[in-house]
Amino acid sequence: MADEALFLLLHNEMVSGLYKSAEQGEVENGRCITKLENMGFRVGQGLIERFTKDTARFKDELDIMKFICKDFWTTVFKKQIDNLRTNHQGIYVLQDNKFRLLTQMSAGKQYLEHASKVNFR
Amino acid sequence: MAVCVAVIAKENYPLYIRSAPTENELKFHYMVHTSLDVVDEKISAMGKALVDQRELYLGLLYPTEDYKVYGYVTNSKVKFVMVVDSSNTALRDNEIRSMFRKLHNSYTDVMCNPFYNPGDRIQSSGSDAAEPGFPVITTWIPTCEKRMGGRPGHGPCPLGFPRMPRPLTAW
Numbered sequence: 001m002a003d004e005a006l007f008l009l010l011h012n013e014m015v016s017g018l019y020k021s022a023e024q025g026e027v028e029n030g031r032c033i034t035k036l037e038n039m040g041f042r043v044g045q046g047l048i049e050r051f052t053k054d055t056a057r058f059k060d061e062l063d064i065m066k067f068i069c070k071d072f073w074t075t076v077f078k079k080q081i082d083n084l085r086t087n088h089q090g091i092y093v094l095q096d097n098k099f100r101l102l103t104q105m106s107a108g109k110q111y112l113e114h115a116s117k118v119n120f121r
Numbered sequence: 122m123a124v125c126v127a128v129i130a131k132e133n134y135p136l137y138i139r140s141a142p143t144e145n146e147l148k149f150h151y152m153v154h155t156s157l158d159v160v161d162e163k164i165s166a167m168g169k170a171l172v173d174q175r176e177l178y179l180g181l182l183y184p185t186e187d188y189k190v191y192g193y194v195t196n197s198k199v200k201f202v203m204v205v206d207s208s209n210t211a212l213r214d215n216e217i218r219s220m221f222r223k224l225h226n227s228y229t230d231v232m233c234n235p236f237y238n239p240g241d242r243i244q245s246s247g248s249d250a251a252e253p254g255f256p257v258i259t260t261w262i263p264t265c266e267k268r269m270g271g272r273p274g275h276g277p278c279p280l281g282f283p284r285m286p287r288p289l290t291a292w
Contacts, residue, residue, distance in 0.1 A: 042235075042239075045197075045232060045239060046232050046233040048196075048197065049195075049197060049228070049229045049232040049233065050229055050233065052195065052196035052197065053195070053196075053225060053226070053229055055196065056176070057164075057176060057177055057194070057196060058196055
């Protein structure tokens with residue numbers, strides 16, 4: 001669908017635009033990553049409020065993780081999480097083998113470090 | 122009629138609290154504060170039989186001789202508390218639910234507002250002079266006004282009491 005490509009291009013532009021503007025100002029790479037993380041966090045907060053408005057109340061952490069891996073991921077990325085691991089002490093690792101925001105990128109080594117910036121977002 | 126509405130954040134501090142100015146507002150603030158304990162009890166997993174249906178609406182929290190307190194919790198652990206006058210003909214459960222529903226919708230809109238920082242006080246432009254850019258948390262007023270038979274849009278009071286002799290005090 002056309003709107004997927006639109007969002008993808010806009011998203012990638014946002015990441016590279018933020019990095020370019022940082023190069024002119026201060027040279028700290030860490031600040032960019034923090035800014036990207038905060039943007040993503042804020043967008044996620046709004047999305048979650050909308051999605052959980054009609055769902056049942058979550059009883060425990062497992063419910064929350066199931067919601068994220070299935071419903072949330074399906075609504076945003078149109079597929080479910082492929083692998084979920086936990087150490088039963090509060091750490092969860094979510095694995096997505098075909099992350100939608102990265103599939104359109106070429107699979108060479110040239111821009112490997114930049115791909116991780118997109119991933120943060 | 123609802124005499125006090127409060128939106129309380131996950132860390133149990135108020136994001137928005139508004140009560141009818143005809144009475145001692147401190148009393149309502151105190152009632153909302155004490156009802157938080159009841160809310161916590163209902164949502165904890167220990168009380169297994171209390172609210173077992175996994176609903177967001179918590180129902181009547183506790184009744185006093187003059188007022189009844191109703192609660193509602195969102196999935197992000199934000200609580201809505203409403204204090205209602207008992208002397209009125211008993212409001213049906215469905216009406217309270219729909220009032221909470223509208224409040225939830227308005228709160229979701231506030232969260233999606235990019236100019237709103239989560240954790241800040243919520244300003245409602247339905248009451249005192251508000252800054253532009255903050256959405257109005259007064260969409261549930263039409264329900265109240267219809268029941269009261271009041272005139273919509275009359276006076277600045279967000280609770281819709283028609284016999285307001287003075288404007289709301291600034292917050």
